[in-house]
Amino acid sequence: MIEFDLIVWDDEDDPKGNVQHIAANGLTIEDVEQVLRDPSQRVTVSRSTGRPLVFGMTETGTMILVVYEILETEPVTVIRPVTAYEPESV
Numbered sequence: 186m187i188e189f190d191l192i193v194w195d196d197e198d199d200p201k202g203n204v205q206h207i208a209a210n211g212l213t214i215e216d217v218e219q220v221l222r223d224p225s226q227r228v229t230v231s232r233s234t235g236r237p238l239v240f241g242m243t244e245t246g247t248m249i250l251v252v253y254e255i256l257e258t259e260p261v262t263v264i265r266p267v268t269a270y271e272p273e274s275v
Contacts, residue, residue, distance in 0.1 A: 186224050187239060187253075190261035203266050210270040216243045217269045220251050236267060247271060 195202025220241035227240040231252050238252045250272045256263040
């Protein structure tokens, strides 16, 4: 399980921001935050970017993958989701 204190989201109207990016994949901020906070999530590393990622279930039972970056660790741990989507296979 990843440990963090704060999740950073871009402005919802930023066309290149993370909110728009996950919305284009049919997901919401709530979906992503559910997976990031899920104690049963699986943590690994993206093969394409080397960024950390987690697999987990939304409250509706959809398995999604969330790629994120760690922005800072002191005095608090801050993460920023980069993308999220339903994987083709897990």
